[in-house]
Amino acid sequence: MKISICGKGGCGKSTVTALLAKELSKNKKVLVIDGDESNISLHRLLGLEKPKDIIDIIGGRKVLKKNMNNISEILKDIDVDSIASKDGNLMLISVGKIRDFGEGCACPMGVLLKELIKNLDYDYVLIDTEAGIEHFGRGVEENVDVILVVIDPTYESIRLANEIERMAKNMGKKVYFIINKVDDNIKDMIMDKINKDRVIAIIPNKREILEKGLLGESLDSIEEIKDIVKTIS
Numbered sequence: 418m419k420i421s422i423c424g425k426g427g428c429g430k431s432t433v434t435a436l437l438a439k440e441l442s443k444n445k446k447v448l449v450i451d452g453d454e455s456n457i458s459l460h461r462l463l464g465l466e467k468p469k470d471i472i473d474i475i476g477g478r479k480v481l482k483k484n485m486n487n488i489s490e491i492l493k494d495i496d497v498d499s500i501a502s503k504d505g506n507l508m509l510i511s512v513g514k515i516r517d518f519g520e521g522c523a524c525p526m527g528v529l530l531k532e533l534i535k536n537l538d539y540d541y542v543l544i545d546t547e548a549g550i551e552h553f554g555r556g557v558e559e560n561v562d563v564i565l566v567v568i569d570p571t572y573e574s575i576r577l578a579n580e581i582e583r584m585a586k587n588m589g590k591k592v593y594f595i596i597n598k599v600d601d602n603i604k605d606m607i608m609d610k611i612n613k614d615r616v617i618a619i620i621p622n623k624r625e626i627l628e629k630g631l632l633g634e635s636l637d638s639i640e641e642i643k644d645i646v647k648t649i650s
Contacts, residue, residue, distance in 0.1 A: 419541075420542065433597065457514065570607060
């Protein structure tokens with residue numbers, strides 16, 4: 418099963434990705450794809466070594482740009498198992514990062530990610546996407562089975578979640594909401610502004626998650642994540 422985790426910047430996509438990956442990997446083989454070109458800490462939340470970026474493995478941005486119409490050929494020699502950071506059933510790969518001023522946009526990485534997803538065969542593939550919805554425009558979600566939208570208590574996050582739900586419906590994809598970083602009062606306000614039937618988990622503000630996120634430390638499993646597993650399994 419291939420699952421895209423998306424939402425606005427700062428909503429907790431990487432946190433939810435890491436927590437879900439750890440829970441699923443207790444019994445299944447899980448591959449996490451770091452598809453966010455600006456995120457530099459997902460490996461730490463997972464408790465894994467930082468993997469080498471695939472864009473560097475294939476020869477860098479220039480090689481990728483020259484072969485934009487032939488990416489499947491470039492990727493055919495990539496052995497995901499050998500380049501991934503691993504711990505038991507849990508694996509992590511990274512598409513690429515923006516590192517230098519003026520190096521160009523992230524579009525080539527989006528194309529690479531879209532092609533990479535097509536032929537992966539693991540129990541679960543979790544894609545931690547870039548913030549916003551540009552990856553939908555690139556067609557990254559074409560080959561996923563489920564879209565998880567992380568919603569934090571902001572107007573922008575709610576609007577974005579509703580927009581993603583609309584697009585997912587048009588694509589014929591399953592979409593679910595995860596409400597994050599809320600207390601009971603805020604939770605009810607959010608529920609009034611979204612499709613309640615799509616909500617599969619509500620994660621309250623937890624001090625231990627905030628502290629580990631601040632320190633860049635590996636996250637521990639939480640009970641609320643099991644609600645997500647029950648729905649998607």
